[in-house]
Amino acid sequence: MKYSADVLDSIRWNEEGLVVVVAQDYNTGEVRMVAWANREALLKTLETGFAHYYSRSRRSLWKKGETSGQLQRVLQVRVDCDGDAVLYIIHQEQGVACHTGERNCFFRSIDGSKVTKPLPFEVLARLQEVIEDRLLKKPQDSYTVKIYMEGEDRILQKLGEEAVESLLALKGGDPQRIKEELSDLLYFMVLSLTTKGVSVAEVMEELSRRFKTSE
Structure with a gap:
């Protein structure tokens, strides 16, 4: 995947060298998940075309769906206006992004109910x-x-x-x-x-x- 070194360098990594990544579905527009990436994870994503993130708990790089098969093919990568967030536009394999088995990680409403209807x-x-x-x-x-x-x-x-x-x-x-x-x-x-x-x-x-x- 082509990328600009200048845009990559404009990303404002936090004190841990991480940036927030939002994964948005190319077909539906829904937000599938939010995770973290370091520079290595982002470069790996750009090189392979598959979503890579950084686990703060394990302190290691991880490829989404490597064990579950729920891979995320990354079609576009965008950087927000302030450089402190990254957007992956993805195709979600198997239709499931959340480790709970839900299609996305935002299935809980603040009122405690489960979100069932699509926007x-x-x-x-x-x-x-x-x-x-x-x-x-x-x-x-x-x-x-x-x-x-x-x-x-x-x-x-x-x-x-x-x-x-x-x-x-x-x-x-x-x-x-x-x-x-x-x-x-x-x-x-x-x-x-x-x-x-x-x-x-x-x-x-x-x-x-x-x-x-x-x-």
């Missing part, structure tokens, strides 16, 4: 993960599996029907119905993408490319 910007990518899981495991009571087993034409028929219903809802102007119908449409869009092996992230990348073109 709005996570929803489409998380929906695709659920669809992929359903199609892999094929539970008998799954609506997704039922539609999938009826074949491609049935999926595309439903996609078309939901598109028409969305148009009618938009024409009618009722906000609640618009939300409901477009939610159905988005579900069938993501299901269609999944059956074709196209990720939500790839569609977002194309939109991002167009943003750049239109600047």
